[in-house]
Amino acid sequence: MPGLSAELVQQLYRTPPDRFVAAREAAVAQARQAGDPATARELARLRRPTVAAWLVNLLAIRRPELVADLVQLADALRSAQRELRGPKLRELSAQRRAVVGALVAEVRKLAAAEPDAPPANRLPLAEVEATLNAAFSDVEVAEQVRAGRLLRAASYAGFGEVPRPQLRLVTGDDEEHDEKRPVGAQRGRPEAAPRTDRAAERAERAAQRAARAERARQRRALDRELAKAQADQERAEAELTGATGQERDGAAVLDGLEAELAELERRRAVAEQDLSRAKLARRAAERALTVARRRAGEVEAAIEALAAEEGDADAGGGAAD
Numbered sequence: 001m002p003g004l005s006a007e008l009v010q011q012l013y014r015t016p017p018d019r020f021v022a023a024r025e026a027a028v029a030q031a032r033q034a035g036d037p038a039t040a041r042e043l044a045r046l047r048r049p050t051v052a053a054w055l056v057n058l059l060a061i062r063r064p065e066l067v068a069d070l071v072q073l074a075d076a077l078r079s080a081q082r083e084l085r086g087p088k089l090r091e092l093s094a095q096r097r098a099v100v101g102a103l104v105a106e107v108r109k110l111a112a113a114e115p116d117a118p119p120a121n122r123l124p125l126a127e128v129e130a131t132l133n134a135a136f137s138d139v140e141v142a143e144q145v146r147a148g149r150l151l152r153a154a155s156y157a158g159f160g161e162v163p164r165p166q167l168r169l170v171t172g173d174d175e176e177h178d179e180k181r182p183v184g185a186q187r188g189r190p191e192a193a194p195r196t197d198r199a200a201e202r203a204e205r206a207a208q209r210a211a212r213a214e215r216a217r218q219r220r221a222l223d224r225e226l227a228k229a230q231a232d233q234e235r236a237e238a239e240l241t242g243a244t245g246q247e248r249d250g251a252a253v254l255d256g257l258e259a260e261l262a263e264l265e266r267r268r269a270v271a272e273q274d275l276s277r278a279k280l281a282r283r284a285a286e287r288a289l290t291v292a293r294r295r296a297g298e299v300e301a302a303i304e305a306l307a308a309e310e311g312d313a314d315a316g317g318g319a320a321d
Helices: 006-013 017-033 037-044 051-062 064-082 086-113 125-137 139-147 172-180 192-320
Strands: none
Touching: 006 017, 006 051, 017 037, 017 051, 017 192, 051 064, 051 086, 051 125, 051 139, 064 086, 064 125, 064 139, 086 125, 125 139
8 A cells, every 4th residue: 555645545534434444444554564664654644534524525525616616715814804995894794604505405405415424314414514704703713614624513602803994084185064064173173073983993892802802702612523523532442452353252252163163063973973873773683683693592402413313313322222
């Protein structure tokens, strides 16, 4: 196996999560048999995705052109947000909602075509939607989505910041309207509105800072939870690998015992046949012995009768002399 290929990685990450570990272990074993321990180690480091992450990976692998459109739209949204282009930002935000809805529908279709996918009513489509939305605000998530290597769903807490309002000060150009303004808004003095706008701007900035701080706090909490979940997952995968090895060893021992049992059964059948033949031979020998004994008795009786006749003959001859 000439190194870890993108095709093999895609094949693993489009495998349903409940079969991912078995498929990965089979690939590891194949790499070791091929004399490629480096690839085997890289394969062993691949982690199983959640069902939601698997669905997103399936979308990236099966329909990469749709995910590429999503990433392109995300770049445009971030650019509009940085430049505070309100109308463009609203337009792109509407496009984002439409694109995410279409991608979630496509994920549902792709899952329906997978024979080992969970049933439609158990698909975590809400997590899929949250992950796709997160790709618009997080470049790292967008790259993971595009690569089809996502391990778990991502969360989305709102995109970008609200554009700042445009401020306006009254200058000498508004002279013709001075007589209509209140006393506090005569020429040369700023209107009350700009002061209100500046206060609103400060409040908005404070709200944005608070929102960023809250998102950062949530991100830290999620990172801690993610680290714990990853540790639990790795521990569970290690336990699964150990249990799989024990099961494999037990199956090998059982196969050996069954083979020995089959050999003993064969030998038992042969011994039973030998015993049956021995019994038949014994019975034949017993019958032959009986016949031989009878014949021997008959011969002995004939000899005795002959001897008796000879004795009587000798006795008669002696008396005649």
